[in-house]
Each structure stands twice: as C-alpha cells, then as structure tokens.
Amino acid sequence: MVTLCGVRHLPKMDGMFGKCDPYAVLQWEGAEYRTETVKNTYDADWDQGTFAIDVDDVSRGTRSDLIVEVWDWDAASKDDLIGSLKVPAARVSQLFAGALGSGGTEVMAVMNDGKAVVGHDKGRCEVTLRVKVCEAPRAFPTMLPSEGARGARRLLLTVKGVRHLPRMDGMFGKCDPFLTMQFDGVEHKTEVVKNSYEADFDETFALDVDDVSAMVRCDCLFTVWDWDMASQNMASQNDEVGVFKIPAGRMVELFQAPLGATGEETMIVQKDGKAVVGHDKQVCQVQLQARLGEVPRAFPTVELSEEEVSGPRRLVWTLDSVKSLPKMDGMWGKCDPFAVLHFEGIKYETAVKKSTYDCEWNESFSLEVGDASKAIRSDCRIVIMDWDAASKNQEIGSCKISAVRMTEMFRGKIGSAGTQVFTVLKAGKPVVGHDKQICEVRMNVTVCEVPKPFAHIEGAEGVTGPRRIEMTLKRCMHLPKKDGFGSKCDPYAIVMFEGQEFKTDIKRNTYDADWDEQFNLDVAAAEKSLMTDLMVQVFDYDMITKNDPIGVLTISATRMEELFRAELQSEGDESFAIISNGDPVVGHSGQQTVVNLRVRIIECPIAFDEEEKKEEKEEEKPQVDPEAKREARKKRIAKARALVREKEQEQKKSWWDEHPPTVIADKRGPVVASDNSFHPDMEVVKPEKGMRVEEVSVARSGVAG
Incomplete structure (x- = not known):
C-alpha cells in the first residue's frame, strides 16, 4: 500500500492573488492513480491518497519505477506540472520483499528538469510518502481451499450488476452495458441494459472443472461492453468499457473450497492498466457472487463396471426429442430444428424437422472407442440448429457431457442405460422457447460391446479343407481432404491377408470412392489357425511425392477363422470406420471415414498344395508288384527289337x-x-x-x- 500523505512548500502557481491547487498522480506499471485536488494552498494533505499496487510474484521483483507527479489544477486551461519524484524499480522490489506488515515513511524532494522545486517560502518542495507491505487481497476471501479436494466441481458465478459507468454514447446518451465472461474457451454473456450508468444483471453462469485436484490453466476474464446498434448490421463493433480478471491460481482455490461455500466481491474495472472512471468521477465497479457446488452427473443410472474394463466399447446414443424451441424463422415461420452430435472430432446429424417448436428425431448413433481403459480427451457436445434454405444455418443452443463422464460411461456395465433431459444453453444461459419455457433436449444412452465384424455370420463346427471368402471392397465414404487447395483426394486401397496383397484402382479427385472390386481370400485348411489379421489400408495417391496413408481397417485373425468356418453361401455387408494413430479418421465433412465391405463364403475351386494332390492320386492308383513291372518292361523292349x-x-x-x-x-x-x-x-x-x-x-x- 502506498499513501501520498501530503505536499509542503509548494510554489505560487495561480497568479497574483492565487496560491496553488495541488493534486498528485501515482504511476505504476502503466496504471495511474490520482488524489483529490486541494484548492488554494501551499501545503496540502490528501485524504484519498492511499493506493494498492500489486505484484504477482515477489521473487521475480518488478521492472517498473514508482513515479509520483505533482500537478496544479486549472479550471480554464491545461493543468500545470509542478514536478515529480521517482522510486527506482530496484528499491520497489526490495520493498515488496519486505516482511508482511512492515512499512515506513519517507519525505522526498519534488524535482523538475533535474532541479529541486523551490516553494513560495524559498523552502524545498517535498512530498511525504508512506508504504506498507501487505498480502494482496484475494477475490472472494471467505472461500478458502480445503485439503484433499477431488472430483468434478461447479462454480456458480452471479453477475449482480455494474456501477459508475462512464458516458459512452455521445452528448445525450449514457451507456448500454453488457458483460461477457470467458473461462476455459467458453464465453458467457449477460443481457444488454439500455441507456444506464448503473445496470443490474443478476445473471448466473456455471463454470465446471472435471477434477479440482488438477491445475486450472486459464484466468476467468470479465469484459464490460457498451452495446452499439450499428454493430449488429454494420462493420462497427461494440465499445469495450474495461476488463478485470480472476487469476488462474485463485480459480484453483475457489474450485477447491468446501462444497456450499459462498462469497461476494466488488471488482474494479480497468482499461489500459488504469481504473475506469465513471461519469460521476467514481471508479467503475462490478459486483459478483460465487457459490461452489457439485456438477450433476449426466445419465446417473449408467454406473461403472466393477471389473477393470479395456478393449473396444460402444455407446448407443439416441437423440430422442426437443421441446420449447424459440421462434427462428421470422413473422410467419417457426423453427426447422436438427441436432448435431460432436464427439472426438466426428459429427453425427439428425434429420431436419420442418416448421415446428417440438419435434421427435428418435435417431441413434454409435460412439466407439478402441480402448476403454484410456481416458477420453474431449467432451461430447450436442448442438441444436435451425435449418435455413437460403442462408447459413443458425445455432439455437447446445449442451455437453464432460470428457470425464464420457470416460466413465464407456467403462460402464454392459447393458446399463439411462435417459436424461438436458437444458439447451447459449452463451451460458438457458434458451427460452416461444412459450417462455426453457428449451430442453431428451437423450438416451446404452453401454454395449462392439459387435464382431459381420456379426450375423456364425462359425460352424467340423469344417475342414480349403475355403474361400469372396471379399468385395465396395466403397470408401467421407474421405478427408488430402490434395491442397482446389483438390480432394485420390484414394486407393490395399487388402493384405496371409502374405498376399490386392490393390484397387485409383479414384481421382473424390471424397467418396466407388471401387466395387472383388478379391478372393483362400485358405488350404479352414480348421487351421491363421497367423495374421486382415488389413485394408487406404492411401491417397500422389504423382510426385510418396503416397499418403489415410487409415487402416483391421479384422482380427480370430474373426477371420470364424468366417472361413461359416456355412457355405453365408454373406454379409457392413461398413467399418478406418483408424489412424488409434483414432477414427474424420472426413472433410466432419463425418467418420468408413469402408464398405461385402463377404461371401464359398468352397475353394482350386488345389492349394500340389504335392498333397499328387500324393492323393498315387494313393488312389492300384498297387503293382515291382517284379511284375520289370518283366512287363522287358517284354515291351524285346517286342520292339x-x-x-x-x-x-x-x-x-x-x-x-x-x-x-x-x-x-x-x-x-x-x-x-x-x-x-x-x-x-x-x-x-x-x-x-x-x-x-x-x-x-x-x-x-x-x-x-
């Protein structure tokens, strides 16, 4: 804390009959703090001269000098600088490193052009400074971290209002304030309050973290804006009034507070490092309230499996319905809703329902992971959209399930299921429908095992001998963009099985390749075990450089053995996601890249082992006595002679x-x-x-x- 106590021996500044109207400005790290003006005096004491200057880390010190300027206020002309004094950055760093509670008072000479300022009484002009080392106040000081806090938490931050706003809208206007809050990449926004210097928002936003034991890596940033009508339809933008933030370190402590802890705080709005001064010369402030609670679990009836889970798992996700949609299509229209589910970079879309406020989709999508023992890296987000024929589709709102909860559900008990209704949010607030009710979306989820490829084809017992699978590589859909601007992809595929390779034709400049090429996969003895998996690798052909791998589809050797042992003429048609680096390949449209295969099991029409065939033929021939054979030979030779x-x-x-x-x-x-x-x-x-x-x-x- 720095206190500008007063100034002594000021010079005469206001003509023959006046004295001096002094005030001081403290400059620190780009911010300015000003005392009140004391009129017509040579010795001034400032009542409002105490200012707080902070550093984030005492061990690093500071690079900024502490400067105090003394000014003479003038009503009709520009204020006059009397002089200034400076405390060097090195000394300021030493003061910050002092013991908490320590302090001192110092009288320092006011300088101008390198010389001491001489007062009206020929005495040296001096300013009295008092400093005290204090702990920087924390936002919401009543909310202290607790030991051993773990798990997901929700911090409810309520923006009560803003006070002492500056004039922003010209001579006859005031200010049209609204506030945005940014945390962890998500922005929340209050309503706009028109033509006011003091706005009451009273809006609550929920900030969630998946595990409070992990560090929060981002600040919570608040920005106060002045809304401008022209910015909604023209190139101009809303005007920034100022900002303030709660540092990431303090956010960690707030999330680690005991459940149910509450607090209130008044935050000073700053711009360019200085406090924003309102129309009434008061510092602009925002009132906040905070309360810590638990994050409600999505689909609470889906419970973790008691056994350790690994390997592939599937969630069958059903987007059931949405109700209380807002009016989106002008005076005569309603809404044309469809939903988009985003998971691990892949998009799944429902059908569009035309002109309705309540609709049922009842569409299911399969979300899969290759290894449920690994943590999911991204949230599952469901976005409700309004379809437009002539313009860009509009987002109505969204809801999400955290990555941590998605990980838990993939490890749930097979067959466990849940149904839940989620509130549709936009900018952190519930979407209000045409009927003034909160817009909600209903979803179902079921935990399943990933079915075997061509699951309806079952292996038979007692199958031996040669077998053939006629495999038709029909198509590959939703390919990613691989060939730069203006081009698409030049895909081809290679089928590898038991040391054999089969290659398709190259399809030029396309995102959906139709090959429809058949390959024969043969085994000599269906009863024997296979040594390798079936692999279908998809590549992008490049004329000059090396061909780029897109992804691979694998069917295990165990499953291929079962297919070879299936009933003759069994057949199946199925689409498979291709994988790259353990993740599904995402196509240019945001959909999963898939390969469509068709298989048919038939007898093998050719011999596999020529030696075995020869041996069989020899065994089938009647046995001849070697001695009789030699006698017959001699007779033939004698007859010829x-x-x-x-x-x-x-x-x-x-x-x-x-x-x-x-x-x-x-x-x-x-x-x-x-x-x-x-x-x-x-x-x-x-x-x-x-x-x-x-x-x-x-x-x-x-x-x-």
Missing part, C-alpha cells in the same frame, strides 16, 4: 542312312531320339534334372515307337 529286325530284313536300303534321327544322349548311358523313335540297343527314358546332354546322330533303320 523284334519289329526292328523284321523291318531291316524287308528293306533293301537302310531307312536310317537316309534319315538319321537326332537324339539327346547322356554320355554315360540312356538316349532318346528327338522324333521319339527307339534305339534297339538303348533304353528310352525321360531326361532328368542334372544330366549332361549333347546331340548325336545314330544311323539305323527302324519304326518310330
């Missing part, structure tokens, strides 16, 4: 002399003629791998055998 001799006797001229055949011979033994004729002295055999062969001519006559 006899025929050759008979022909030689009949022919006068050797046929072989005119037509020498070419044979392939092994130098170590057997030969075979290129025309398949027999040589009488050699055994005809099939050349085997590893033989050394050469072409030779054998002169003989004979008959091709």
Whole structure:
C-alpha cells in the first residue's frame, strides 16, 4: 500500500492573488492513480491518497519505477506540472520483499528538469510518502481451499450488476452495458441494459472443472461492453468499457473450497492498466457472487463396471426429442430444428424437422472407442440448429457431457442405460422457447460391446479343407481432404491377408470412392489357425511425392477363422470406420471415414498344395508288384527289337542312312531320339534334372515307337 500523505512548500502557481491547487498522480506499471485536488494552498494533505499496487510474484521483483507527479489544477486551461519524484524499480522490489506488515515513511524532494522545486517560502518542495507491505487481497476471501479436494466441481458465478459507468454514447446518451465472461474457451454473456450508468444483471453462469485436484490453466476474464446498434448490421463493433480478471491460481482455490461455500466481491474495472472512471468521477465497479457446488452427473443410472474394463466399447446414443424451441424463422415461420452430435472430432446429424417448436428425431448413433481403459480427451457436445434454405444455418443452443463422464460411461456395465433431459444453453444461459419455457433436449444412452465384424455370420463346427471368402471392397465414404487447395483426394486401397496383397484402382479427385472390386481370400485348411489379421489400408495417391496413408481397417485373425468356418453361401455387408494413430479418421465433412465391405463364403475351386494332390492320386492308383513291372518292361523292349529286325530284313536300303534321327544322349548311358523313335540297343527314358546332354546322330533303320 502506498499513501501520498501530503505536499509542503509548494510554489505560487495561480497568479497574483492565487496560491496553488495541488493534486498528485501515482504511476505504476502503466496504471495511474490520482488524489483529490486541494484548492488554494501551499501545503496540502490528501485524504484519498492511499493506493494498492500489486505484484504477482515477489521473487521475480518488478521492472517498473514508482513515479509520483505533482500537478496544479486549472479550471480554464491545461493543468500545470509542478514536478515529480521517482522510486527506482530496484528499491520497489526490495520493498515488496519486505516482511508482511512492515512499512515506513519517507519525505522526498519534488524535482523538475533535474532541479529541486523551490516553494513560495524559498523552502524545498517535498512530498511525504508512506508504504506498507501487505498480502494482496484475494477475490472472494471467505472461500478458502480445503485439503484433499477431488472430483468434478461447479462454480456458480452471479453477475449482480455494474456501477459508475462512464458516458459512452455521445452528448445525450449514457451507456448500454453488457458483460461477457470467458473461462476455459467458453464465453458467457449477460443481457444488454439500455441507456444506464448503473445496470443490474443478476445473471448466473456455471463454470465446471472435471477434477479440482488438477491445475486450472486459464484466468476467468470479465469484459464490460457498451452495446452499439450499428454493430449488429454494420462493420462497427461494440465499445469495450474495461476488463478485470480472476487469476488462474485463485480459480484453483475457489474450485477447491468446501462444497456450499459462498462469497461476494466488488471488482474494479480497468482499461489500459488504469481504473475506469465513471461519469460521476467514481471508479467503475462490478459486483459478483460465487457459490461452489457439485456438477450433476449426466445419465446417473449408467454406473461403472466393477471389473477393470479395456478393449473396444460402444455407446448407443439416441437423440430422442426437443421441446420449447424459440421462434427462428421470422413473422410467419417457426423453427426447422436438427441436432448435431460432436464427439472426438466426428459429427453425427439428425434429420431436419420442418416448421415446428417440438419435434421427435428418435435417431441413434454409435460412439466407439478402441480402448476403454484410456481416458477420453474431449467432451461430447450436442448442438441444436435451425435449418435455413437460403442462408447459413443458425445455432439455437447446445449442451455437453464432460470428457470425464464420457470416460466413465464407456467403462460402464454392459447393458446399463439411462435417459436424461438436458437444458439447451447459449452463451451460458438457458434458451427460452416461444412459450417462455426453457428449451430442453431428451437423450438416451446404452453401454454395449462392439459387435464382431459381420456379426450375423456364425462359425460352424467340423469344417475342414480349403475355403474361400469372396471379399468385395465396395466403397470408401467421407474421405478427408488430402490434395491442397482446389483438390480432394485420390484414394486407393490395399487388402493384405496371409502374405498376399490386392490393390484397387485409383479414384481421382473424390471424397467418396466407388471401387466395387472383388478379391478372393483362400485358405488350404479352414480348421487351421491363421497367423495374421486382415488389413485394408487406404492411401491417397500422389504423382510426385510418396503416397499418403489415410487409415487402416483391421479384422482380427480370430474373426477371420470364424468366417472361413461359416456355412457355405453365408454373406454379409457392413461398413467399418478406418483408424489412424488409434483414432477414427474424420472426413472433410466432419463425418467418420468408413469402408464398405461385402463377404461371401464359398468352397475353394482350386488345389492349394500340389504335392498333397499328387500324393492323393498315387494313393488312389492300384498297387503293382515291382517284379511284375520289370518283366512287363522287358517284354515291351524285346517286342520292339523284334519289329526292328523284321523291318531291316524287308528293306533293301537302310531307312536310317537316309534319315538319321537326332537324339539327346547322356554320355554315360540312356538316349532318346528327338522324333521319339527307339534305339534297339538303348533304353528310352525321360531326361532328368542334372544330366549332361549333347546331340548325336545314330544311323539305323527302324519304326518310330
């Protein structure tokens, strides 16, 4: 606390018959604090000269000097500067580091142009300063933090009103104040009070945190505005009157206060580091009230599972109905509502209901997570919109379920369900419908397991042998934008299974690719276990650079085994979300990117293992005695030789002399003629791998055998 006690030995400033009308201005970190003016005196004592200057962290000190200027007030002309004094920043830092409650008084000379100011009595002009080190007052001092506070909390902040507003609307106008409050990325707004210097709002806003044991990382910022009519339809903007804030550190303490704790506080509105002075020369102030309570749990009937939960989980979310909608479509129209559910970057939209104030959608959406043991990172937000044919759709309001509660529900008991009615909010306040009732939306939720792919296809017992799945990769929808400005996506897919890869065609410049390409997935023995999952990877083709992966769909090896063992002619058609880095891929439209597959189980029409087939054929042949086989062979050779001799006797001229055949011979033994004729002295055999062969001519006559 700095007190400007008074000034002594002032010079004569107001002509022959006047003395001096002194006041002082204290300057600190861009802010200015002014004392009252004492008229017609050479020695002034200021009754309103005590000012509070604060630092956030004493250990860091300050870089600002403390400056006191002494002025002479003039009614008709500009005020005259008498002189000033300065306390250096280093000394101010030392004063802040002093013990709480310590203080002192100092008389300091007033300087002007580097010289001491000389008073009317030839004495040195001096200002008396008194300082005292105090603890900076906290907002809502009655709300103190409690030990061991945990869990979700709700801080209800009520903006009671604003006082001592400045003139903002020209010569004949006053001020049209309203106030905004920003916390954790959400802005809350009061109503506008027209043409007033003192406005009563009495509006309450709820600020929620998921866990009070975690640090709040943002301040709570309040801004006082003057509403301007032109700003609603023209480029001009509302005028800022001033701001004030509750630091993040103090917000943590408020959220950690005991449940039911309350407090009141008057906050000074500042602008450019200085207190805003109202039309009546008083400091502009805002009155606040605070009360701490619990956050009501969404869907309280959905309880946590007693066992540890992991793996994929699904919430079936039903947007049932909305009632008491406001009038949105001019004089003759009502409202054309539809709802948009936002979760983990994905949007789900209901149908539009035309010209109504109360509507039923009864539409369900499946929200899935890959691993329920991991915490959800974002809130689930439901936005109620009014559809417009010619202009942009308008937001009516919204409600949300916190990420912490979403995590709890994904870990709920399978089959547990809940129904709840939520108030639709806009700018932190309930939306009031055409009938003056609060607008509300009704929703249902059920905790489910994620069904197996093609769940209606069941595996059969005792299935063996080769099987085939005819898999048709039909389409991929809601693809993300990948190719920069003016382009879309050039998707293609690769199906990988048991070491095989199948690739689709590339579809150019599209967000919805229709491939309709069929691939055959075969196994030699359906009774055997598979080693790998089925993977469908979707890529964006790039002509110059490396193709970009978009996401992947995986069907486990266990489920593929069940499909291969299903009844023949079983078939199914299903759409699957593709995943990238553990999260669903979000398309250009905000919807989930999905791949549509069709499967059909049939018999495999080809042999898988040629060796096994040969063995089976050999087993099917009748067994022949090896000794009898050799005897039959000798008889065939003898018969062939006899025929050759008979022909030689009949022919006068050797046929072989005119037509020498070419044979392939092994130098170590057997030969075979290129025309398949027999040589009488050699055994005809099939050349085997590893033989050394050469072409030779054998002169003989004979008959091709």
